[in-house]
Amino acid sequence: MTFKTADLCDANPNTESINIVDNIGFKDYGGNSRFYGNIQTLKCFEDHSWVEKMLSEDGTGKVLVVDGGGSLKCAILGDRLASLAVKNNWNGVVVYGAIRDSVTISKLPIGVKALGTYPISNTKDTVWQKNIGIEFAGTYFWSDQYIYCDEDGMITSRSKLI
Template structure:
């Protein structure tokens, strides 16, 4: 079955590609206005400091998905409405955040995919601490730049190759 880039189903991708995919542990909540998104991964590793997230959303997204390893912190939000809006304006497809977001009611209205652990009203400090483009590990998977994420309401899949 041919799957279009604008409409896909993670169950169909899983059926078609099987062991070539890794299904992330189902620990993420849906927050963005797009439930169905995919793209090449850009990684960020940061803990309670979203300086690098802010820096990256200012760059052309090229339909990529930012995978943010926030260490699973539930204390501070790594993404808010202003950064999410900037990501939309600059062509990012979405975010998978091992941490929290804030301004969830506004982010839900934006045409971008956002998966995160939870929400927190507390903003991060901006110390410029973190790494981008490095391998990160969470939710039962290891992520690296050049891999691909496929997310919909059923779950999130990771692939080493572009599927659609």
């Protein structure tokens, strides 16, 4: 992919057309550091089973944005789920929380951004919601918006920019 978030910001100076996601420490973990797509949202806390359900669906042209509550005490994405995302054509996953198996994920052809890593994963009987508005890093994320991610950061837009 040849886009750059800096160039997209320059080309769209109207701050109402794009939102810049606050840099709160997201790191690149996937093999693709540049990715974009139609946002699909998920809100879950310390439970990877709901991430698995979402990534089992067709992800063509999509990026899963997961509000994991910012928890760094439980990974909600690992190499098995990242491989499932690749198999189902997801462009990327943004996790407001932790992942694991980072070395293996770095070799997969998918974009992954997360706050950090943690070696333990868990499934619980937790409350979850998909395709709802979620908020973290100073940004509201809505399904059917677009997200653009690269080495410099992340931006969202109500319309497709590239």
